[in-house]
Amino acid sequence: xxxxxxxxxxxxxxxxxxxxxxxxxxxxxxxxxxxxxxxxxxxxxxxxxxxxxxxxxxxxxxxxxxxxxxxxxxxxxxxxxxxxxxxxxxxxxxxxxxxxxxxxxxxxxxxxxxxxxxxxxxxxxxxxxxxxxxxxxxxxxxxxxxxxxxxxxxxxxxxxxxxxxxxxxxxxxxxxxxxxxxxxxxxxxxxxxxxxxxxxxxxxxxxxxxxxxxxxxxxxxxxxxxxxxxxxxxxxxxxxxxxxxxxxxxxxxxxxxxxxxxxxxxxxxxxxxxxxxxxxxxxxxxxxxxxxxxxxxxxxxxxxxxxxxxxxxxxxxxxxxxxxxxxxxxxx
Amino acid sequence: xxxxxxxxxxxxxxxxxxxxxxxxxxxxxxxxxxxxxxxxxxxxxxxxxxxxxxxxxxxxxxxxxxxxxxxxxxxxxxxxxxxxxxxxxxxxxxxxxxxxxxxxxxxxxxxxxxxxxxxxxxxxxxxxxxxxxxxxxxxxxxxxxxxxxxxxxxxxxxxxxxxxxxxxxxxxxxxxxxxxxxxxxxxxxxxxxxxxxxxxxxxxxxxxxxxxxxxxxxxxxxxxxxxxxxxxxxxxxxxxxxxxxxxxxxxxxxxxxxxxxxxxxxxxxxxxxxxxxxxxxxxxxxxxxxxxxxxxxxxxxxxxxxxxxxxxxxxxxxxxxxxxxxxxxxxx
DNA sequence: TAGGGTTGAGGAAACGTTTCCTGGCGGGTG
DNA sequence: CACCCGCCAGGAAACGTTTCCTCAACCCTA
Numbered sequence: 001x002x003x004x005x006x007x008x009x010x011x012x013x014x015x016x017x018x019x020x021x022x023x024x025x026x027x028x029x030x031x032x033x034x035x036x037x038x039x040x041x042x043x044x045x046x047x048x049x050x051x052x053x054x055x056x057x058x059x060x061x062x063x064x065x066x067x068x069x070x071x072x073x074x075x076x077x078x079x080x081x082x083x084x085x086x087x088x089x090x091x092x093x094x095x096x097x098x099x100x101x102x103x104x105x106x107x108x109x110x111x112x113x114x115x116x117x118x119x120x121x122x123x124x125x126x127x128x129x130x131x132x133x134x135x136x137x138x139x140x141x142x143x144x145x146x147x148x149x150x151x152x153x154x155x156x157x158x159x160x161x162x163x164x165x166x167x168x169x170x171x172x173x174x175x176x177x178x179x180x181x182x183x184x185x186x187x188x189x190x191x192x193x194x195x196x197x198x199x200x201x202x203x204x205x206x207x208x209x210x211x212x213x214x215x216x217x218x219x220x221x222x223x224x225x226x227x228x229x230x231x232x233x234x235x236x237x238x239x240x241x242x243x244x245x246x247x248x249x250x251x252x253x254x255x256x257x258x259x260x261x262x263x264x265x266x267x268x269x270x271x272x273x274x275x276x277x278x279x280x281x282x283x284x285x286x287x288x289x290x291x292x293x294x295x296x297x298x299x300x301x302x303x304x305x306x307x308x309x310x311x312x313x314x315x316x317x318x319x320x321x322x323x324x325x326x327x328x329x330x331x332x
Numbered sequence: 333x334x335x336x337x338x339x340x341x342x343x344x345x346x347x348x349x350x351x352x353x354x355x356x357x358x359x360x361x362x363x364x365x366x367x368x369x370x371x372x373x374x375x376x377x378x379x380x381x382x383x384x385x386x387x388x389x390x391x392x393x394x395x396x397x398x399x400x401x402x403x404x405x406x407x408x409x410x411x412x413x414x415x416x417x418x419x420x421x422x423x424x425x426x427x428x429x430x431x432x433x434x435x436x437x438x439x440x441x442x443x444x445x446x447x448x449x450x451x452x453x454x455x456x457x458x459x460x461x462x463x464x465x466x467x468x469x470x471x472x473x474x475x476x477x478x479x480x481x482x483x484x485x486x487x488x489x490x491x492x493x494x495x496x497x498x499x500x501x502x503x504x505x506x507x508x509x510x511x512x513x514x515x516x517x518x519x520x521x522x523x524x525x526x527x528x529x530x531x532x533x534x535x536x537x538x539x540x541x542x543x544x545x546x547x548x549x550x551x552x553x554x555x556x557x558x559x560x561x562x563x564x565x566x567x568x569x570x571x572x573x574x575x576x577x578x579x580x581x582x583x584x585x586x587x588x589x590x591x592x593x594x595x596x597x598x599x600x601x602x603x604x605x606x607x608x609x610x611x612x613x614x615x616x617x618x619x620x621x622x623x624x625x626x627x628x629x630x631x632x633x634x635x636x637x638x639x640x641x642x643x644x645x646x647x648x649x650x651x652x653x654x655x656x657x658x659x660x661x662x663x664x
Numbered sequence: 665t666a667g668g669g670t671t672g673a674g675g676a677a678a679c680g681t682t683t684c685c686t687g688g689c690g691g692g693t694g
Numbered sequence: 695c696a697c698c699c700g701c702c703a704g705g706a707a708a709c710g711t712t713t714c715c716t717c718a719a720c721c722c723t724a
Contacts (some may be wrong), residue, residue, distance in 0.1 A: 001680060011704035016682060026701080040463065045443045046378040047680035051709050057378070059444075067424075070402070070410040070604075077400040080426060089440055091423055092399075094412060108421055111377045112391075131372065251608060272402075273603075276583060278610045286335070333710065343674040346711060357672075379710035383679050 001043070007035040019043055023104065049113065060299065061109035061267070062092040063102060063119040070119070070271060071244060071288050075142065078292025079118055086300060088115070097183070099124030101188045106132060116299045117290075121147055124188050138302035142295045144187040154295045156286040158188050158268075160318030162195030162240060165266040165284050169238045170203045173329045174264060177205055178229050178236035180213040180222055180250060182243045189214070192242040192268055211236050222249025223256070229270070230257055237329040238264035244271040251277060266325040268317075275322055282325025285318045339367040351375055378461055381445065391442035392631065394424040395434060395451040401577065402603060403620050404452070407474060410624025413640045418632060420447070429515070431456030437588070438464060448472070450624075453479055455519050470634035474627045484634070484636040486627045486645045488618040490520055490600075493649030494527030494572060497598040497616050500651065501570045502535045505661045506596060509537055510561050510568035512545040512554055512577045512582060521546070524574040524600055543568050554581025557589070562589055569661040570596035576603040583609060598657040600649075607654055614657025617650045 005015045007030040011064055017024045020031040035041075049057040062079055066073040072094075078089050092110060095102040099122045106128035109117060116138040121129065123144060130148045133139050139146075141153045179196045182189040193214065200207055210232055212227040222241065226249065229236065239254075241247040247267030254260040261279060270285040294313055321323075340363040343573065349356045350364040367373075372518045376609075381389040394411055396404040404426075412422050423441060427434040431454045438460035442450060448470040453461065455476060462480045465471050473485045486597045501509055514521040525546065532539050542564055545557040554573065561568065571586075573579040579599030586592040593611060602617040626645055651657075 004376075005704095011617055012681080013683080013704055014702095017703090020682085023702095028703085040467075042439075044445060044680055046382045046445060046707090048682075049709095050376070050378045050382060051682045052685075052713090055709085065401070066409065067412060068402075068405040070400075070405075071407040073400040073402075077398065077426065080399060084425075089423060089425065089444070093421065094409065107374075111374055112421070113376060113378060115683080135372075212649070246695095248605065248608075254585060255608070269604075273580065273605045276580075276587070277605070277608050328509070344711085345674060345676095345713080346672095349673090352712085355672095360673085376710055379679090380712075381679095382681090383710080385713075386678085612707045 001041065003039055004032065004035045004041045007039065008032045038148065055113065056115050057113050058087055058113045059089045059091055061106070061112070061114040061117040061119075062090050063095055063105050063109070063117070064092060065097055065120050066094045067092055068094075069245075071143075071269060074288035075120070075292040077291040079296045081086075082293055082296030082300065091259075095120075095122055097122050097186070099126065100245070102126060103128045104172045110135075110137065114304055118142060118295050118299060119142060121187075123147055123185055138297045138299055140295045140302075142291055150310050152295075152298045152311045152313075154291050154298065154315065155188075156291065156315050157317050158191035159195035159198070161268060161284040162192045162242065162287070163199035163318055163320075165240055165268075165325070166196060166199035166205075167203065167242070167268065168325065169264055170199075170205065170325070172238075172264065173190055173327070174238040175205055175213065176208075176234065176236040176238070178211040178213075178226075178239040180216050180229075180239070180241045180246050182246065183215050183217055189242060196240060196242075199218035203204040216246055219249035219252070222246035224275065226250045226253035227257065230254070230259060230263065236263070238266075239265050240268070240325075242268045244269040247271065247281065247283070260324075261327065262330070264325055264327040264329070266319075270320065274320075277324075279324045279327075280321045283320050285320050287315060287318075290315060333373065335371055336364065336367045336373045338417075339371065340364045341482065343348075387445065388447050389445050390419055390447045391421045391423055391444065391450075393438070393444070393446040393449040394422050395427055395437050395441070395449065395453075397429055397452050398426045399424055400426075403475075403601060406620035407452070407624040407627075410621040411628045414628030414632065415624055427452070427454055427455050427616060431458065434458060435460045442467075442469065448635055450474060450627050450631055452476060453519075455479055455517055470618040470631055472627045472631045472634075474623050480644045484630050484643045484645075486623050486630065486647065487520075488623065488624075488647050489649050490523035491527035491530070493600060493616040493618070493651075494574065495522045495531035496649070496651055497572055497600075497657070498528060498531035498537075499535065500657065501572070501596055501598065502537065504570075504596065504658070506570040507537055507661070508540075508543065508557075508566065508570070510543040510545075510571040512548050512557055512561075512571070512573045512578050514578065515547050516547055521574060528572060528574075548578055551577040551581035551584070554578035555585045558585035560583045560587065562586070562591060562595065568595070570598075570659075572598050572600070574600045576601040579603065579606075579613065579615070583613065592656075593659065594662070596657055596659040596661070598651075609656075611656045611659075612654035614654045615652050616654050619647060619650075623647060 001015055005012045015032050018029050066072055083090055093105045102122050118140050120143045121141050125147050139151050141151055146153050181193050215224050216225050241250045267283045270283045274281040333347055348365050350361050355476045385393045415422055425437040434454050450472050453473050457479050471483050473483055478485050513525050547556050548557050573582045599615045602615045606613040
């Protein structure tokens with residue numbers, strides 16, 4: 001910058017003004033821009049945000065469960081889209097559901113002085129998250145309830161979604177319904193389980209502990225759990241799986257048992273190619289892109305000075321009937 | 333930091349030393365750490381990298397085609413994994429195959445003074461990429477050849493992979509083989525097409541222009557192209573699709589025509605659930621995670637001072653026979 | 665005991681930028 | 695014609711760190 005100023009024969013302040021688009025003698029502006037181009041000048045964001053009055057870095061942090069999970073990457077993309085329009089860059093990382101890693105990641109982001117944070121919280125009490133919120137860095141929790149109070153959240157209607165699926169299965173005549181969910185530490189897993197419990201109770205379905213798998217975290221674990229569930233007697237006639245990978249694992253199990261056309265199955269969260277499996281898989285779809293978009297919009301509003309009370313957006317889920325959920329119980 | 337120094341009753345330099353783990357009187361260290369904790373002190377990365385001798389920001393940039401594409405997100409994850417171990421943070425963005433967006437993104441990354449860049453280049457001549465390389469910021473191109481010479485690259489053996497698939501189809505008796513590829517601007521699309529052309533020529537297959545679709549960019553476009561291809565006469569008896577979304581589009585087309593068990597089909601690049609379709613889809617698999625890992629390792633080596641000649645790693649592809657590629661031609 | 669060497673902490677400069685403040689110049693008015 | 699006001703560009707301070715340099719204190723040796 002010093003060199004640019006020297007080459008253009010102006011002061012540093014003028015170069016700064018030109019770079020920042022502040023009105024300046026057009027003649028000087030031209031000289032500065034020429035000099036900058038000639039020297040390949042590039043303003044340093046670190047120094048800029050260090051000195052700037054608002055201390056903004058034009059960067060927001062995004063803490064996902066795993067950038068490679070389709071749900072997460074759709075979310076990532078939606079947040080990115082909302083942010084580029086505002087000239088913000090997204091710093092994304094994977095927590096892998098580990099509270100320790102989440103804290104670490106948040107720490108790094110805060111150290112980088114991000115303007116705001118969008119996080120899919122592991123749910124563990126998190127000092128870093130609380131600190132960020134306390135220090136005035138806007139935080140938005142997506143997909144799951146916030147472990148610290150007073151934070152904006154965007155979640156799906158997990159309970160209602162699962163309950164709706166259970167009711168649909170019941171209406172088809174199913175009375176023995178199995179359920180498989182992720183780690184109990186996860187808010188979504190608990191909510192979905194709760195939705196299942198409430199709906200089955202309300203409908204008077206028989207519930208057996210061996211028809212409910214909890215703390216099932218991978219597709220492979222789901223395959224094993226479902227295989228076990230359907231080789232006991234009596235076995236359920238229908239199944240609800242509470243996460244996309246578990247749904248896939250369950251499909252593998254049912255295909256393996258030759259039951260894929262015999263057992264009704266509804267998964268929570270849509271996934272690519274669900275419509276191309278045999279039979280096509282019915283799902284309770286959430287809209288990760290919309291969740292990301294809403295979260296980003298709230299964050300941007302906070303960055304624009306919105307200091308209203310914490311918002312808690314709940315997005316509806318949508319049942320997509322494709323076939324696997326429309327299989328009647330045997331004998332009907 | 334000033335406050336910490338005051339509270340601990342030491343100089344700024346001492347606080348800096350303690351924070352950076354430089355040996356200091358254990359008694360003072362304790363006082364400083366206590367004061368820091370008490371005040372919630374957090375060192376500012378911007379200021380740090382501004383002053384630091386090596387000017388390192390502990391951040392690397394990653395420019396992907398689309399963070400939501402499974403290939404990209406697997407790559408992203410692999411790069412992230414390799415980097416966290418070194419305490420580096422990953423700044424990722426989507427170029428959407430638009431050279432303009434790629435330039436913009438690279439510009440923002442360079443302005444942020446990232447330590448290095450991993451990029452899936454659109455292929456358009458890119459001044460920013462060239463500038464980064466020239467200015468000494470290590471750059472590694474993944475998946476595609478670099479538009480600027482002298483840059484490290486990690487690519488898959490696209491040509492060989494497609495040629496192998498064509499040979500396998502030929503060995504099964506297929507003589508009329510269709511091919512669908514992405515935008516001709518993409519290096520991978522050109523390479524894969526080249527592999528197809530070379531292999532068919534070598535084997536003496538009849539080639540018809542209407543059996544080759546190029547510049548097909550979306551799953552829907554692929555569906556239409558393949559539907560058209562298989563409703564002409566004579567139609568191919570086998571099909572190779574050169575990208576994962578095109579493969580999916582082609583599956584939809586074949587299912588729509590009722591030909592999914594009649595036409596042999598091999599896709600380039602594996603995708604989740606390929607094994608669960610009907611029939612399971614045979615693919616030429618590349619290993620995006622390995623590509624990301626290798627790219628990250630090269631980048632880290634460069635950051636460690638490796639200034640050897642540019643490396644060009646070509647990773648082998650692997651044919652995965654699942655069924656769709658093993659369908660013989662009619663009458664055999 | 666005195667001097668030199670070594671160790672370790674503090675002060676201040678520097679990193680690249682923005683922003684405040686000052687000073688010069690030009691134009692308008694009395 | 696002279697004075698005052700306003701505008702605009704330049705100089706310098708400041709942002710939060712690291713690092714160089716200085717200086718004090720201590721120990722060891724002559």
